[in-house]
Amino acid sequence: MDNKEKNFASAIIYVHNAEYRIEEFIKEIIHLMEDNFEHSEIICVNDCSDDRSVDIIKKCSDMVSGTSISVINMSHFHGLELAMDAGMDLSIGDFVFEFDNTILDFDQDDVMKVYRRSLQGFDIVSASPDRKTRFSSRLFYKVFDRFSDTSYQMTTESFRVLSRRVINRISSMNKTIPYRKAVYANCGLKTDNIKYSPKIFAVETSDKREKKYRSGLAADALILFTDLGYSFAKGMTALMMLISVFMVLYAIVIFATGHPVEGWTTTILFLAVAFLGLFGILTIIIKYLQLIVDLVFKRKHYNFESIEKLTK
Numbered sequence: 001m002d003n004k005e006k007n008f009a010s011a012i013i014y015v016h017n018a019e020y021r022i023e024e025f026i027k028e029i030i031h032l033m034e035d036n037f038e039h040s041e042i043i044c045v046n047d048c049s050d051d052r053s054v055d056i057i058k059k060c061s062d063m064v065s066g067t068s069i070s071v072i073n074m075s076h077f078h079g080l081e082l083a084m085d086a087g088m089d090l091s092i093g094d095f096v097f098e099f100d101n102t103i104l105d106f107d108q109d110d111v112m113k114v115y116r117r118s119l120q121g122f123d124i125v126s127a128s129p130d131r132k133t134r135f136s137s138r139l140f141y142k143v144f145d146r147f148s149d150t151s152y153q154m155t156t157e158s159f160r161v162l163s164r165r166v167i168n169r170i171s172s173m174n175k176t177i178p179y180r181k182a183v184y185a186n187c188g189l190k191t192d193n194i195k196y197s198p199k200i201f202a203v204e205t206s207d208k209r210e211k212k213y214r215s216g217l218a219a220d221a222l223i224l225f226t227d228l229g230y231s232f233a234k235g236m237t238a239l240m241m242l243i244s245v246f247m248v249l250y251a252i253v254i255f256a257t258g259h260p261v262e263g264w265t266t267t268i269l270f271l272a273v274a275f276l277g278l279f280g281i282l283t284i285i286i287k288y289l290q291l292i293v294d295l296v297f298k299r300k301h302y303n304f305e306s307i308e309k310l311t312k
Contacts, residue, residue: 014087129197
């Protein structure tokens with residue numbers, strides 16, 4: 001191809017126990033980079049895989065002619081967000097593609113459509129499969145959009161492209177924030193999302209570590225980036241106030257009629273609801289404090305075990 005793109009392109013790929021699909025994915029990304037860009041690099045972030053994923057990547061690196069391929073081996077399982085941050089810190093491209101998984105349900109044209117959209121003034125352009133997502137994902141994004149103040153509608157994304165301008169911008173922000181998509185949505189730069197028709201129906205598999213990590217990430221993201229906790233606290237406070245008013249009126253009526261009762265059941269009910277609200281509020285406050293401590297004092301966010309330069 002004579003009319004290749006002059007911009008330097010970086011592709012960051014998250015890899016965790018993907019030996020059964022990594023070869024096809026890596027080969028497709030190599031063809032994508034070499035067919036469309038004069039200068040490019042591929043950075044595979046190996047998040048402590050215990051299968052043959054890295055061996056397969058090394059084997060595929062023999063087929064490259066101009067693209068640089070590197071493997072970042074994380075010292076232990078870090079999860080998607082910190083692992084991709086490690087790849088981002090190493091990238092040097094004018095435009096950076098982020099592939100959050102190795103499911104190849106898109107074509108080169110889909111990737112280049114996202115890239116060309118970014119050339120039209122959008123610093124962040126993501127791609128989402130045009131199919132029904134998992135219920136847990138839909139519920140998370142629905143709650144996130146409902147309780148956040150960003151105009152960008154969050155959704156399940158397969159990959160995205162970032163301009164160097166947005167990378168420089170978020171680098172000046174707090175890099176310890178654990179959810180990149182929320183940072184992108186709130187960075188103040190133009191963002192767009194493109195739907196593509198997946199060529200296969202693939203279900204993303206994950207092990208226990210990934211499932212546990214994603215559950216924790218979802219909880220942290222909802223507390224840190226939305227006002228869900230504040231809304232819950234206000235609701236519980238309002239409920240407790242209503243119950244208190246009802247109990248006062250109930251006590252006045254009983255006293256006025258001259259038929260006072262012990263009201264043991266009602267008292268226990270009130271105390272139960274009151275303690276429920278109190279502990280709910282305390283739980284949210286404690287979670288906020290935990291996140292603040294993590295963001296402020298945990299300076300060492302990820303650890304390298306090694307970086308292997310596979311091609312020059």
